[in-house]
Amino acid sequence: xxxxxxxxxxxxxxxxxxxxxxxxxxxxxxxxxxxxxxxxxxxxxxxxxxxxxxxxxxxxxxxxxxxxxxxxxxxxxxxxxxxxxxx
Numbered sequence: 001x002x003x004x005x006x007x008x009x010x011x012x013x014x015x016x017x018x019x020x021x022x023x024x025x026x027x028x029x030x031x032x033x034x035x036x037x038x039x040x041x042x043x044x045x046x047x048x049x050x051x052x053x054x055x056x057x058x059x060x061x062x063x064x065x066x067x068x069x070x071x072x073x074x075x076x077x078x079x080x081x082x083x084x085x086x087x
Contacts, residue, residue, distance in 0.1 A: 007033045010041070020044065 006020075006029050013020065013034050023029055024046050032044040064070065 002027055002030045004029050005031045005033060007035060007040075010034060010036050 008016070008020070013032075020029075020032055021044075024032060024044055027046050030045070033040050034042040034044065
């Protein structure tokens with residue numbers, strides 16, 4: 001992400017709003033400070049990418065006891081256990 005901070009007045013912001021939104025989304029600016037009469041009134045920042053990567057998220061948190069085979073079927077014949085056959 002860029003560390004560039006753009007300071008812009010409300011009138012200019014209103015005229016360039018869509019272009020500034022695209023620039024912030026593309027991370028050309030780290031922050032846009034909108035001012036009125038030289039005083040900051042708002043900030044525009046890109047959204048933080050807080051979505052964690054799910055691949056490997058549980059690594060080290062699940063313990064499988066020795067001798068347990070996770071690929072082994074739980075039931076010999078699931079249809080026989082329920083008493084119904086689904087065709």
